[in-house]
Amino acid sequence: MPNPTAAVLIIGDExxxxxxREGNGHYLAGELAKAGIDLRELRVVGDDHATIxxxxxxxxxxxxxxxxxxxxxxxxxxxxxxxxAEAFGASIGVREDARSLLAAYYAARGVEFxxxxxxxxxxxxxARLIENPVSAAPGFSIGNCHVMAxxxxxxxxxxASVLPQLVGGAPLVTQSLRVMRPEAALAEAFGALAAExxxxxxxxxxxxxxxxxxxxxxxxxxxxxxxxAAMAALRRLIPEGE
Amino acid sequence: MPNPTAAVLIIGDExxxxxxREGNGHYLAGELAKAGIDLRELRVVGDDHATIxxxxxxxxxxxxxxxxxxxxxxxxxxxxxxxxAEAFGASIGVREDARSLLAAYYAARGVEFxxxxxxxxxxxxxARLIENPVSAAPGFSIGNCHVMAxxxxxxxxxxASVLPQLVGGAPLVTQSLRVMRPEAALAEAFGALAAExxxxxxxxxxxxxxxxxxxxxxxxxxxxxxxxAAMAALRRLIPEGE
Numbered sequence: 215m216p217n218p219t220a221a222v223l224i225i226g227d228e229x230x231x232x233x234x235r236e237g238n239g240h241y242l243a244g245e246l247a248k249a250g251i252d253l254r255e256l257r258v259v260g261d262d263h264a265t266i267x268x269x270x271x272x273x274x275x276x277x278x279x280x281x282x283x284x285x286x287x288x289x290x291x292x293x294x295x296x297x298x299a300e301a302f303g304a305s306i307g308v309r310e311d312a313r314s315l316l317a318a319y320y321a322a323r324g325v326e327f328x329x330x331x332x333x334x335x336x337x338x339x340x341a342r343l344i345e346n347p348v349s350a351a352p353g354f355s356i357g358n359c360h361v362m363a364x365x366x367x368x369x370x371x372x373x374a375s376v377l378p379q380l381v382g383g384a385p386l387v388t389q390s391l392r393v394m395r396p397e398a399a400l401a402e403a404f405g406a407l408a409a410e411x412x413x414x415x416x417x418x419x420x421x422x423x424x425x426x427x428x429x430x431x432x433x434x435x436x437x438x439x440x441x442x443a444a445m446a447a448l449r450r451l452i453p454e455g456e
Numbered sequence: 457m458p459n460p461t462a463a464v465l466i467i468g469d470e471x472x473x474x475x476x477r478e479g480n481g482h483y484l485a486g487e488l489a490k491a492g493i494d495l496r497e498l499r500v501v502g503d504d505h506a507t508i509x510x511x512x513x514x515x516x517x518x519x520x521x522x523x524x525x526x527x528x529x530x531x532x533x534x535x536x537x538x539x540x541a542e543a544f545g546a547s548i549g550v551r552e553d554a555r556s557l558l559a560a561y562y563a564a565r566g567v568e569f570x571x572x573x574x575x576x577x578x579x580x581x582x583a584r585l586i587e588n589p590v591s592a593a594p595g596f597s598i599g600n601c602h603v604m605a606x607x608x609x610x611x612x613x614x615x616a617s618v619l620p621q622l623v624g625g626a627p628l629v630t631q632s633l634r635v636m637r638p639e640a641a642l643a644e645a646f647g648a649l650a651a652e653x654x655x656x657x658x659x660x661x662x663x664x665x666x667x668x669x670x671x672x673x674x675x676x677x678x679x680x681x682x683x684x685a686a687m688a689a690l691r692r693l694i695p696e697g698e
Contacts, residue, residue: 232486257499328640328641401530
Protein backbone atom coordinates (compact mmCIF):
# COMPACT_ATOMS: atom_id res chain seq x y z
CA MET A 215 0.00 0.00 0.00
CA PRO A 216 1.44 3.39 -0.89
CA ASN A 217 2.26 5.77 1.93
CA PRO A 218 -0.28 8.43 2.92
CA THR A 219 0.39 11.88 1.48
CA ALA A 220 0.57 15.28 3.14
CA ALA A 221 0.96 18.99 2.62
CA VAL A 222 2.24 21.70 4.95
CA LEU A 223 0.73 25.18 4.99
CA ILE A 224 2.82 27.87 6.64
CA ILE A 225 0.85 31.00 7.51
CA GLY A 226 2.50 34.34 8.12
CA ASP A 227 3.41 37.64 6.48
CA GLU A 228 6.79 37.49 8.23
CA UNK A 229 7.92 34.69 5.90
CA UNK A 230 6.75 36.35 2.67
CA UNK A 231 8.28 39.72 3.53
CA UNK A 232 11.67 38.10 4.12
CA UNK A 233 11.76 38.92 7.83
CA UNK A 234 11.79 35.28 8.98
CA ARG A 235 13.36 32.26 7.35
CA GLU A 236 10.89 29.39 7.37
CA GLY A 237 12.07 26.42 9.41
CA ASN A 238 8.97 24.55 10.61
CA GLY A 239 8.32 23.07 7.19
CA HIS A 240 11.87 21.75 7.05
CA TYR A 241 11.54 20.22 10.52
CA LEU A 242 8.21 18.58 9.71
CA ALA A 243 9.53 17.28 6.36
CA GLY A 244 12.13 15.27 8.26
CA GLU A 245 9.60 13.95 10.79
CA LEU A 246 7.13 12.96 8.06
CA ALA A 247 9.85 11.08 6.15
CA LYS A 248 10.55 9.07 9.32
CA ALA A 249 6.83 8.46 9.89
CA GLY A 250 6.26 7.17 6.35
CA ILE A 251 4.02 10.05 5.28
CA ASP A 252 4.94 11.48 1.87
CA LEU A 253 5.15 15.26 1.96
CA ARG A 254 4.04 16.38 -1.49
CA GLU A 255 3.68 20.15 -1.12
CA LEU A 256 4.69 22.99 1.13
CA ARG A 257 2.89 26.28 0.75
CA VAL A 258 3.44 29.64 2.46
CA VAL A 259 0.67 32.24 2.46
CA GLY A 260 0.17 35.54 4.26
CA ASP A 261 -2.19 36.59 7.03
CA ASP A 262 -5.22 36.95 4.79
CA HIS A 263 -8.48 35.21 5.68
CA ALA A 264 -9.72 34.34 2.18
CA THR A 265 -6.29 33.12 1.08
CA ILE A 266 -5.97 30.82 4.10
CA UNK A 267 -9.50 29.43 3.61
CA UNK A 268 -8.79 28.68 -0.06
CA UNK A 269 -5.42 27.05 0.68
CA UNK A 270 -6.85 24.89 3.49
CA UNK A 271 -9.68 23.72 1.24
CA UNK A 272 -7.39 22.94 -1.70
CA UNK A 273 -4.68 21.16 0.27
CA UNK A 274 -6.94 19.19 2.62
CA UNK A 275 -8.84 17.92 -0.44
CA UNK A 276 -5.70 16.98 -2.37
CA UNK A 277 -3.77 15.08 0.31
CA UNK A 278 -4.43 12.66 3.17
CA UNK A 279 -3.14 15.12 5.76
CA UNK A 280 -2.65 18.86 6.00
CA UNK A 281 -0.46 20.39 8.69
CA UNK A 282 -0.55 24.12 9.32
CA UNK A 283 1.92 26.33 11.18
CA UNK A 284 1.27 29.80 12.53
CA UNK A 285 -1.49 32.24 13.31
CA UNK A 286 -3.01 30.73 16.45
CA UNK A 287 -1.63 33.18 19.03
CA UNK A 288 -3.39 35.93 20.97
CA UNK A 289 -3.02 38.91 18.63
CA UNK A 290 -5.18 40.47 15.92
CA UNK A 291 -3.05 38.96 13.16
CA UNK A 292 -3.71 35.42 14.45
CA UNK A 293 -6.57 34.42 12.17
CA UNK A 294 -5.82 30.78 11.35
CA UNK A 295 -8.42 29.15 13.64
CA UNK A 296 -11.28 31.16 12.16
CA UNK A 297 -10.09 30.51 8.60
CA UNK A 298 -9.76 26.75 9.19
CA ALA A 299 -13.21 26.65 10.80
CA GLU A 300 -14.67 28.34 7.73
CA ALA A 301 -12.80 26.00 5.38
CA PHE A 302 -14.40 23.00 7.14
CA GLY A 303 -17.81 24.65 7.54
CA ALA A 304 -17.53 24.47 11.33
CA SER A 305 -18.66 27.06 13.86
CA ILE A 306 -16.01 28.50 16.18
CA GLY A 307 -16.02 29.97 19.66
CA VAL A 308 -14.31 29.70 23.03
CA ARG A 309 -14.38 26.04 23.96
CA GLU A 310 -14.56 24.98 27.58
CA ASP A 311 -11.89 22.26 27.34
CA ALA A 312 -9.39 24.72 25.85
CA ARG A 313 -10.44 27.51 28.24
CA SER A 314 -9.91 25.34 31.31
CA LEU A 315 -6.47 24.21 30.11
CA LEU A 316 -5.42 27.85 29.77
CA ALA A 317 -7.08 28.93 33.03
CA ALA A 318 -5.18 26.26 35.00
CA TYR A 319 -1.89 27.15 33.31
CA TYR A 320 -2.19 30.91 33.97
CA ALA A 321 -3.52 30.41 37.52
CA ALA A 322 -0.49 28.25 38.38
CA ARG A 323 1.81 31.04 37.16
CA GLY A 324 -0.08 34.04 38.52
CA VAL A 325 -0.60 35.36 34.99
CA GLU A 326 -3.73 37.33 34.13
CA PHE A 327 -6.15 35.38 31.88
CA UNK A 328 -7.05 38.39 29.75
CA UNK A 329 -9.18 38.72 26.61
CA UNK A 330 -6.21 38.24 24.28
CA UNK A 331 -5.27 34.97 25.96
CA UNK A 332 -8.90 33.83 25.83
CA UNK A 333 -8.72 34.15 22.02
CA UNK A 334 -6.43 31.11 22.11
CA UNK A 335 -9.36 29.01 23.46
CA UNK A 336 -11.32 29.64 20.24
CA UNK A 337 -11.53 26.16 18.71
CA UNK A 338 -13.77 24.98 15.85
CA UNK A 339 -16.67 22.73 16.85
CA UNK A 340 -15.79 19.07 16.48
CA ALA A 341 -12.02 19.59 16.53
CA ARG A 342 -9.71 17.49 18.73
CA LEU A 343 -7.17 19.47 20.77
CA ILE A 344 -3.43 19.06 20.16
CA GLU A 345 -1.43 19.24 23.37
CA ASN A 346 0.98 22.12 23.88
CA PRO A 347 3.35 21.16 26.70
CA VAL A 348 5.30 24.42 26.30
CA SER A 349 2.69 27.12 26.88
CA ALA A 350 -0.68 25.32 27.17
CA ALA A 351 -2.54 27.09 24.32
CA PRO A 352 -3.59 24.07 22.25
CA GLY A 353 -3.51 23.35 18.57
CA PHE A 354 -6.31 21.30 17.06
CA SER A 355 -7.14 18.73 14.42
CA ILE A 356 -10.32 19.05 12.38
CA GLY A 357 -10.99 16.56 9.62
CA ASN A 358 -7.57 15.81 8.17
CA CYS A 359 -6.13 19.22 9.07
CA HIS A 360 -3.74 19.61 11.98
CA VAL A 361 -3.38 23.21 13.15
CA MET A 362 -0.22 24.07 15.08
CA ALA A 363 1.62 27.10 16.42
CA UNK A 364 4.35 28.89 14.48
CA UNK A 365 6.82 29.39 17.35
CA UNK A 366 9.36 26.67 16.52
CA UNK A 367 9.67 24.93 19.89
CA UNK A 368 5.88 24.87 20.33
CA UNK A 369 5.42 23.66 16.74
CA UNK A 370 7.86 20.82 17.37
CA UNK A 371 6.13 19.84 20.62
CA UNK A 372 2.76 19.77 18.83
CA UNK A 373 4.19 17.64 16.02
CA ALA A 374 5.38 15.21 18.71
CA SER A 375 1.82 15.18 20.12
CA VAL A 376 -0.01 14.65 16.85
CA LEU A 377 2.24 12.51 14.64
CA PRO A 378 2.08 9.30 16.73
CA GLN A 379 -1.72 9.41 16.42
CA LEU A 380 -1.60 9.20 12.62
CA VAL A 381 -1.29 6.04 10.59
CA GLY A 382 1.95 6.32 8.67
CA GLY A 383 3.56 4.00 6.19
CA ALA A 384 7.02 2.76 5.45
CA PRO A 385 9.69 5.26 6.54
CA LEU A 386 11.66 6.92 3.77
CA VAL A 387 15.17 5.47 3.56
CA THR A 388 17.86 7.74 2.13
CA GLN A 389 21.43 6.88 1.21
CA SER A 390 23.88 9.15 -0.49
CA LEU A 391 27.18 8.97 -2.30
CA ARG A 392 29.51 11.96 -2.29
CA VAL A 393 31.62 12.28 -5.43
CA MET A 394 34.23 14.96 -6.12
CA ARG A 395 33.20 15.31 -9.78
CA PRO A 396 30.79 17.77 -11.41
CA GLU A 397 27.27 16.39 -11.78
CA ALA A 398 27.37 16.72 -15.57
CA ALA A 399 30.23 14.19 -15.63
CA LEU A 400 28.06 11.69 -13.72
CA ALA A 401 24.71 12.50 -15.29
CA GLU A 402 24.68 9.93 -18.09
CA ALA A 403 25.57 6.94 -15.89
CA PHE A 404 23.35 8.09 -13.03
CA GLY A 405 20.39 8.74 -15.31
CA ALA A 406 20.73 5.30 -16.89
CA LEU A 407 20.79 3.73 -13.42
CA ALA A 408 17.72 5.71 -12.38
CA ALA A 409 15.86 4.40 -15.42
CA GLU A 410 16.70 0.82 -14.34
CA UNK A 411 15.33 1.38 -10.81
CA UNK A 412 11.94 3.06 -11.34
CA UNK A 413 10.78 2.27 -7.77
CA UNK A 414 13.77 4.06 -6.23
CA UNK A 415 14.04 7.86 -6.47
CA UNK A 416 17.46 9.15 -7.47
CA UNK A 417 18.51 12.77 -7.10
CA UNK A 418 21.70 14.63 -7.94
CA UNK A 419 22.80 17.66 -5.88
CA UNK A 420 25.86 19.63 -6.93
CA UNK A 421 28.09 21.52 -4.51
CA UNK A 422 31.31 23.52 -4.63
CA UNK A 423 34.06 22.85 -2.11
CA UNK A 424 37.22 24.96 -2.12
CA UNK A 425 36.61 25.83 -5.77
CA UNK A 426 36.14 22.20 -6.87
CA UNK A 427 32.82 20.85 -8.13
CA UNK A 428 31.31 17.87 -6.35
CA UNK A 429 28.00 16.04 -6.36
CA UNK A 430 25.89 14.24 -3.81
CA UNK A 431 24.02 11.40 -5.47
CA UNK A 432 21.01 10.51 -3.34
CA UNK A 433 18.95 7.32 -3.46
CA UNK A 434 15.55 7.27 -1.70
CA UNK A 435 12.77 4.78 -1.28
CA UNK A 436 10.54 3.06 1.23
CA UNK A 437 11.89 -0.47 0.68
CA UNK A 438 15.25 -0.65 2.50
CA UNK A 439 16.39 -3.69 0.51
CA UNK A 440 15.74 -1.96 -2.82
CA UNK A 441 17.49 1.22 -1.67
CA UNK A 442 20.51 -0.79 -0.50
CA ALA A 443 20.64 -2.75 -3.75
CA ALA A 444 20.36 0.43 -5.83
CA MET A 445 23.11 2.04 -3.77
CA ALA A 446 25.33 -1.03 -4.28
CA ALA A 447 24.77 -0.74 -8.03
CA LEU A 448 25.62 2.97 -7.86
CA ARG A 449 28.85 2.24 -5.97
CA ARG A 450 29.87 -0.27 -8.65
CA LEU A 451 29.18 2.37 -11.29
CA ILE A 452 31.06 5.16 -9.49
CA PRO A 453 33.67 3.45 -7.30
CA GLU A 454 35.40 6.70 -6.33
CA GLY A 455 32.34 7.88 -4.38
CA GLU A 456 32.46 8.11 -0.60
CA MET B 457 -1.11 52.07 -7.98
CA PRO B 458 -0.76 48.90 -5.95
CA ASN B 459 2.52 47.01 -6.19
CA PRO B 460 2.78 44.08 -8.61
CA THR B 461 2.35 40.64 -7.02
CA ALA B 462 4.49 37.52 -7.22
CA ALA B 463 4.80 33.88 -6.25
CA VAL B 464 7.86 31.70 -5.85
CA LEU B 465 7.85 28.04 -6.85
CA ILE B 466 10.66 25.92 -5.43
CA ILE B 467 11.13 22.61 -7.24
CA GLY B 468 12.93 19.67 -5.69
CA ASP B 469 12.37 16.42 -3.81
CA GLU B 470 15.32 17.30 -1.57
CA UNK B 471 13.25 20.00 0.16
CA UNK B 472 10.15 17.84 0.71
CA UNK B 473 12.13 14.88 2.05
CA UNK B 474 13.80 17.10 4.65
CA UNK B 475 17.28 16.69 3.18
CA UNK B 476 17.73 20.38 2.32
CA ARG B 477 16.42 23.43 4.14
CA GLU B 478 14.92 25.84 1.63
CA GLY B 479 16.75 29.15 1.47
CA ASN B 480 16.22 30.60 -2.01
CA GLY B 481 12.62 31.60 -1.25
CA HIS B 482 13.77 33.47 1.83
CA TYR B 483 16.47 35.26 -0.14
CA LEU B 484 14.08 36.24 -2.93
CA ALA B 485 11.44 37.39 -0.42
CA GLY B 486 13.88 39.99 0.86
CA GLU B 487 14.86 41.12 -2.64
CA LEU B 488 11.23 41.41 -3.77
CA ALA B 489 10.35 43.50 -0.71
CA LYS B 490 13.14 45.92 -1.67
CA ALA B 491 11.98 45.96 -5.31
CA GLY B 492 8.38 46.77 -4.39
CA ILE B 493 6.97 43.46 -5.63
CA ASP B 494 4.54 41.85 -3.17
CA LEU B 495 5.34 38.19 -2.62
CA ARG B 496 1.97 36.52 -2.00
CA GLU B 497 2.78 32.83 -2.06
CA LEU B 498 5.70 30.44 -1.86
CA ARG B 499 5.16 26.87 -2.93
CA VAL B 500 7.48 23.86 -2.86
CA VAL B 501 6.75 20.84 -5.06
CA GLY B 502 8.70 17.70 -5.94
CA ASP B 503 10.36 16.57 -9.15
CA ASP B 504 7.14 15.48 -10.84
CA HIS B 505 6.29 16.73 -14.33
CA ALA B 506 2.50 17.02 -14.00
CA THR B 507 2.75 18.66 -10.57
CA ILE B 508 5.19 21.28 -11.86
CA UNK B 509 3.06 22.01 -14.93
CA UNK B 510 -0.05 22.49 -12.78
CA UNK B 511 1.75 24.71 -10.27
CA UNK B 512 3.30 26.90 -13.00
CA UNK B 513 -0.09 27.33 -14.66
CA UNK B 514 -1.89 28.18 -11.42
CA UNK B 515 0.72 30.57 -10.05
CA UNK B 516 1.52 32.37 -13.30
CA UNK B 517 -2.20 32.99 -13.79
CA UNK B 518 -2.78 34.24 -10.23
CA UNK B 519 0.10 36.71 -9.88
CA UNK B 520 1.98 39.26 -11.98
CA UNK B 521 5.25 37.33 -11.71
CA UNK B 522 6.29 33.77 -10.98
CA UNK B 523 9.87 32.93 -10.03
CA UNK B 524 11.01 29.31 -10.01
CA UNK B 525 14.07 27.75 -8.38
CA UNK B 526 15.59 24.38 -9.20
CA UNK B 527 15.52 21.61 -11.74
CA UNK B 528 17.44 23.18 -14.64
CA UNK B 529 20.72 21.26 -14.26
CA UNK B 530 22.20 18.47 -16.40
CA UNK B 531 20.76 15.35 -14.73
CA UNK B 532 17.69 13.17 -15.33
CA UNK B 533 15.85 14.73 -12.36
CA UNK B 534 16.15 18.22 -13.90
CA UNK B 535 12.75 18.51 -15.56
CA UNK B 536 11.73 22.10 -14.90
CA UNK B 537 12.41 23.53 -18.38
CA UNK B 538 10.23 20.91 -20.08
CA UNK B 539 7.44 21.38 -17.53
CA UNK B 540 7.46 25.18 -17.89
CA ALA B 541 7.45 24.87 -21.68
CA GLU B 542 4.37 22.64 -21.46
CA ALA B 543 2.67 25.00 -19.02
CA PHE B 544 3.06 27.85 -21.52
CA GLY B 545 2.27 25.72 -24.58
CA ALA B 546 5.76 26.34 -26.00
CA SER B 547 7.98 23.87 -27.84
CA ILE B 548 11.39 23.16 -26.33
CA GLY B 549 14.74 22.08 -27.72
CA VAL B 550 18.42 22.97 -27.71
CA ARG B 551 18.62 26.65 -28.55
CA GLU B 552 21.60 28.03 -30.43
CA ASP B 553 22.05 31.12 -28.22
CA ALA B 554 22.19 28.97 -25.08
CA ARG B 555 24.33 26.31 -26.74
CA SER B 556 26.93 28.83 -27.87
CA LEU B 557 27.12 30.39 -24.38
CA LEU B 558 27.86 26.97 -22.93
CA ALA B 559 30.25 25.98 -25.73
CA ALA B 560 32.35 29.11 -25.15
CA TYR B 561 32.37 28.61 -21.39
CA TYR B 562 33.46 24.96 -21.55
CA ALA B 563 36.00 25.58 -24.33
CA ALA B 564 37.67 28.30 -22.25
CA ARG B 565 38.01 25.82 -19.38
CA GLY B 566 38.94 22.69 -21.33
CA VAL B 567 35.77 20.96 -20.11
CA GLU B 568 34.03 18.41 -22.32
CA PHE B 569 30.69 19.67 -23.71
CA UNK B 570 28.90 16.35 -23.24
CA UNK B 571 25.26 15.36 -23.75
CA UNK B 572 24.34 16.07 -20.11
CA UNK B 573 25.70 19.62 -20.35
CA UNK B 574 23.87 20.10 -23.67
CA UNK B 575 20.60 19.43 -21.80
CA UNK B 576 21.13 22.81 -20.13
CA UNK B 577 20.77 24.51 -23.53
CA UNK B 578 17.18 23.24 -23.82
CA UNK B 579 15.14 26.44 -23.71
CA UNK B 580 11.45 26.95 -24.56
CA UNK B 581 10.76 28.76 -27.83
CA UNK B 582 10.18 32.47 -27.28
CA ALA B 583 11.89 32.60 -23.86
CA ARG B 584 14.47 35.26 -23.00
CA LEU B 585 17.69 33.97 -21.42
CA ILE B 586 18.63 34.92 -17.85
CA GLU B 587 22.36 35.41 -17.45
CA ASN B 588 24.31 33.05 -15.21
CA PRO B 589 27.67 34.67 -14.45
CA VAL B 590 28.67 31.77 -12.19
CA SER B 591 28.55 28.73 -14.48
CA ALA B 592 27.11 29.98 -17.81
CA ALA B 593 24.07 27.65 -18.03
CA PRO B 594 21.27 30.19 -18.40
CA GLY B 595 17.89 30.53 -16.77
CA PHE B 596 15.04 31.92 -18.83
CA SER B 597 11.91 34.05 -18.69
CA ILE B 598 8.81 32.98 -20.59
CA GLY B 599 5.65 35.02 -20.25
CA ASN B 600 5.65 36.16 -16.62
CA CYS B 601 7.63 33.16 -15.39
CA HIS B 602 11.30 33.47 -14.49
CA VAL B 603 13.10 30.12 -14.31
CA MET B 604 16.28 30.02 -12.25
CA ALA B 605 18.76 27.50 -10.87
CA UNK B 606 18.45 25.99 -7.40
CA UNK B 607 22.12 26.22 -6.39
CA UNK B 608 22.00 29.22 -4.04
CA UNK B 609 24.85 31.33 -5.41
CA UNK B 610 23.65 30.80 -8.99
CA UNK B 611 20.06 31.53 -7.97
CA UNK B 612 21.16 34.79 -6.38
CA UNK B 613 23.18 35.81 -9.44
CA UNK B 614 20.16 35.12 -11.67
CA UNK B 615 17.90 37.16 -9.38
CA ALA B 616 20.38 40.00 -9.76
CA SER B 617 20.15 39.61 -13.56
CA VAL B 618 16.36 39.47 -13.81
CA LEU B 619 14.99 41.73 -11.06
CA PRO B 620 16.27 45.06 -12.46
CA GLN B 621 14.39 44.29 -15.70
CA LEU B 622 11.03 44.12 -13.95
CA VAL B 623 8.81 47.05 -13.13
CA GLY B 624 8.49 47.13 -9.37
CA GLY B 625 6.58 49.40 -7.07
CA ALA B 626 7.15 51.12 -3.78
CA PRO B 627 9.66 49.22 -1.61
CA LEU B 628 8.28 47.62 1.53
CA VAL B 629 9.32 49.61 4.60
CA THR B 630 9.55 47.67 7.87
CA GLN B 631 10.06 49.01 11.37
CA SER B 632 9.96 47.01 14.54
CA LEU B 633 9.69 47.56 18.26
CA ARG B 634 11.18 45.01 20.64
CA VAL B 635 9.30 44.71 23.93
CA MET B 636 10.22 42.45 26.84
CA ARG B 637 6.59 41.53 27.58
CA PRO B 638 4.53 38.54 26.39
CA GLU B 639 2.51 39.28 23.28
CA ALA B 640 -0.78 38.57 25.06
CA ALA B 641 -0.06 41.53 27.37
CA LEU B 642 0.32 43.81 24.32
CA ALA B 643 -2.36 42.30 22.12
CA GLU B 644 -5.29 44.53 23.02
CA ALA B 645 -3.45 47.82 22.56
CA PHE B 646 -1.63 46.64 19.45
CA GLY B 647 -4.80 45.26 17.88
CA ALA B 648 -6.64 48.53 18.51
CA LEU B 649 -3.80 50.46 16.89
CA ALA B 650 -3.80 48.11 13.88
CA ALA B 651 -7.51 48.77 13.41
CA GLU B 652 -6.80 52.53 13.32
CA UNK B 653 -4.14 52.11 10.61
CA UNK B 654 -5.73 49.86 7.99
CA UNK B 655 -3.20 50.81 5.31
CA UNK B 656 -0.24 49.72 7.47
CA UNK B 657 0.31 46.00 8.23
CA UNK B 658 1.05 45.20 11.86
CA UNK B 659 2.42 41.86 13.02
CA UNK B 660 3.31 40.49 16.43
CA UNK B 661 6.11 37.92 16.82
CA UNK B 662 6.77 36.38 20.22
CA UNK B 663 10.19 35.15 21.34
CA UNK B 664 11.75 33.72 24.47
CA UNK B 665 15.04 35.10 25.76
CA UNK B 666 16.71 33.56 28.80
CA UNK B 667 13.35 32.22 29.95
CA UNK B 668 11.57 35.58 29.64
CA UNK B 669 8.81 36.21 27.08
CA UNK B 670 9.28 39.08 24.65
CA UNK B 671 7.58 40.32 21.50
CA UNK B 672 8.67 42.01 18.32
CA UNK B 673 5.95 44.32 17.08
CA UNK B 674 6.44 44.90 13.37
CA UNK B 675 4.93 47.66 11.24
CA UNK B 676 5.07 47.34 7.43
CA UNK B 677 3.89 49.37 4.51
CA UNK B 678 4.89 50.95 1.23
CA UNK B 679 4.37 54.58 2.32
CA UNK B 680 7.38 55.51 4.50
CA UNK B 681 5.57 58.47 6.07
CA UNK B 682 2.60 56.33 7.13
CA UNK B 683 4.89 53.61 8.52
CA UNK B 684 6.87 56.20 10.49
CA ALA B 685 3.69 57.79 11.83
CA ALA B 686 2.25 54.43 12.84
CA MET B 687 5.51 53.52 14.56
CA ALA B 688 5.47 56.84 16.44
CA ALA B 689 1.93 56.07 17.61
CA LEU B 690 3.07 52.59 18.67
CA ARG B 691 5.98 54.03 20.67
CA ARG B 692 3.61 56.38 22.49
CA LEU B 693 1.39 53.40 23.30
CA ILE B 694 4.25 51.18 24.49
CA PRO B 695 7.01 53.52 25.68
CA GLU B 696 9.16 50.72 27.13
CA GLY B 697 9.80 49.24 23.66
CA GLU B 698 13.27 49.44 22.13
